[in-house]
Amino acid sequence: MRKEVPIVVLDFGSQYTQLIARKLRESGVYTEVVPYREDLEAIKARKPKGIILSGGPASVYAEDAYHPDEGIWDLGLPILGICYGMQLIAQHFGGEVVPADHHEYGKARLHITKPDSPIFKDVPDNSIVWMSHGDRVEKLPEGFETIAVSDNSPHAAIADENRQIYAFQFHPEVHHSVEGVKMLKNFAKYICGAESTWNMGSFAKEKIEEIRKQVGDKKVLCGVSGGVDSSVVAALLHEAIGDQLIAVFVDTGLLRKNEAQQVQDMFKQLGIDLITVDASEKFLSRLKGVTDPERKRKIIGETFIEVFDEEAKKHADEVSFLAQGTLYTDVIESVSVKGPSKTIKSHHNVGGLPEWMTFELVEPLREIFKDEVRKLGLELGLPKHMIGRHPFPGPGLAIRVMGEVNEEALRLLRDSDEIMQEELRASGYYDKVWQAFTVLLNVSSVGVMGDNRTYDNTVCVRMVESVDGMTATFAYVPHDILENISRRIINEIDGINRVVYDISSKPPATIEWE
Known part of the structure; x- marks a missing residue:
């Protein structure tokens, strides 16, 4: 204290x-x-x-x-x-x-x-x-x-x-x-007469000292996803404990298109050794037939820890700590932390962690928000293009598929998300919205293509404006951009004949659908 x-x-x-x-x-x-x-x-x-x-x-x-x-x-x-x-x-x-x-x-x-x-x-x-x-x-x-x-x-x-x-x-x-x-x-x-003397530089120094004090000479396994949060945690740990850091990237099979390679390239630029584990078959097999969102999150959380545990046993030195990019927005929606708050949903890295887990957690970002994480990343010297990436949930595309997760559903979701991202970047709107993604609704509707009747899937486009993820409003994106996204998704992806736009705010909705 x-x-x-x-x-x-x-x-x-x-x-x-x-x-x-x-x-x-x-x-x-x-x-x-x-x-x-x-x-x-x-x-x-x-x-x-x-x-x-x-x-x-x-x-x-x-x-x-x-x-x-x-x-x-x-x-x-x-x-x-x-x-x-x-x-x-x-x-x-x-x-x-x-x-x-x-x-x-x-x-x-x-x-x-x-x-x-x-x-x-x-x-x-x-x-x-x-x-x-x-x-x-x-x-x-x-x-x-x-x-x-x-x-x-x-x-x-x-x-x-x-x-x-x-x-x-x-x-x-x-x-x-x-x-x-x-x-x-x-x-x-x-x-109150308080003075303005605190900044992210002082926060970084404090957290580095806290990490060193908590960890001592032990090894820390850091689970990275390639997103902003886990990348900043890895950089902070690297600064604090150097070679004691074991950075592990798990390919869950629930990533966006070409994301695994992008993550590996990014960590090379940071000069941090990265161990990549392909566990996609394990994750997808365990999610087979599962439709309940809370069950999905818990399965993913438990499987992550199992994979990390298996990787930790491969190292001669004892690994006692697991580092995660948990933010306060993850925590407050999952568990009551400081006060009697209500649980909104379990995040895979908070409410989804298994009781048998033996790792001691290192979570230096646990009480700060996404915008503060970005400032911290810049303070640590991470490149702007990495810091500016839109948030991506730890459970990945599993919580953007309504219902059962399978290869066909993931194909539709990946391809639609890639088209949306391309159109946003081409129009200059990628950096104007806080987060943007597509959701596969697994709802079929009647359409007509080339004078023929279709009965195919519906994709929802979700774009929000926010600062910290605690509250959000839907983004007022020009209609021609939305029209281009819709036209390309329907024309280029076999199996989708309808695109809708989510105009819900948080609250009452959450940003992610599950």
Whole structure:
């Protein structure tokens, strides 16, 4: 644990909690997330200048509501409550919280009623904020005042500025709250007095020291996929422990077209020795007949560990550690980490790991996000073309085939994905969207080709705009690009006669279909 942590976030289970820390770190203020039940002495040991109470799925008036150590209220520190955190503040100080007449999700306009409040410094009126709540503050506690409202929230932001306690009904930490970062920075800088001294360079140095301390003189097997996350982990480990790193690339048979060769070429450029294991037959045979998405993920996770275990036994020196490119977005959707968050789906490298696994995990990226990983990669000297690749899931194409995974389904998916990628790059749109891929729906529909009836498969094109993967909106790609993708897929791939475009956002959908 660091000697000093300027801002401590108590996690009450929101899917967005870690975004609070990420946004503040992005502003140069080091921030840590701890469980809502963190002991008061452990909080004080961090010497914080301020505390943030996160959102969460519970209701403060419920019998099993989550409450922090009561001592936090007596520390005399500035406090910011977000959503559940706001309701907790209202209840603790004698206000009233009730179920809202209507759940409020999505964008809202914030009308600032006290523009001279330091938390709204340089924040324009009527800024867009992101709402996600089912309860509301009905009655303000004594000493508090409303400092902002929205159409559906008469107390969108409240404050007791004498005690430096602030609360938002909205989520300033998500990308869609346009001025949210500025509000968080205002709290940290102008209300708490925190300084901007943290950056990805300092993060890299810290993680290198942590890896050396954790690993000692033991060997570390690093599973790489060729994606951004595992490549950055491999580079970080190489910097930290050199020849103690054993980088293993597993060809699962679930990769995109020509990807295995591309991965090997990439690691040659990095100067990192790479062991390639062709386990495609093993993965595909175990996925035969499996249609349930959770079962797919667990099979893939278990098979990965089995392959790594077999490879580790080939080396004379004992391999005690397994390194993975696990990100916070993987973790928060799979398991409850700091607080009581809900499980959305099991990621193969988190909820999909088998109980019999004997490796100790090394996961240096576990509490950062995709955009931070890219910054770290550049800090470590990785080439921009590698860092700019779109995210690709560890389970690979298995979770982009709806239903059973087999060679024919993979052929259709690989070929359609390759066409889509080609058209995006040719149009200059590859770098304008955060992630793009195709999904094989395994839904047949009637078509007509050359005056003949067809009854073939449907492919879905999915393109999203995002910053960190926690929230996303579908990409507004010009229709002529989508038309070219559709025309080429249907004309060039035997077995597909229909292409659709996914216009769902996250939430309520996830980015991947399974």
